[in-house]
Amino acid sequence: MFGRGIGPLEIFLIVVVVLIIFGAGRLPEVGRGIGTAIKEFRGSIGNKDNAENADEKKTDVTDVEKSD
Numbered sequence: 001m002f003g004r005g006i007g008p009l010e011i012f013l014i015v016v017v018v019l020i021i022f023g024a025g026r027l028p029e030v031g032r033g034i035g036t037a038i039k040e041f042r043g044s045i046g047n048k049d050n051a052e053n054a055d056e057k058k059t060d061v062t063d064v065e066k067s068d
């Protein structure tokens with residue numbers, strides 16, 4: 001269990017616990033919410049990387065202009 005990662009038994013137990021807590025009726029809503037949260041998280045990470053790259057490019061251009 002520990003050190004081997006998550007196996008099929010662990011995944012099954014997680015699904016059973018989620019079904020008990022939320023019920024089968026709310027399961028699509030919970031899945032949709034989790035998917036949206038993951039999508040927003042990935043988007044914010046991508047935006048941070050893009051902003052850092054833009055700052056680096058701006059610095060490079062400034063250095064070139066100063067050296068002329």
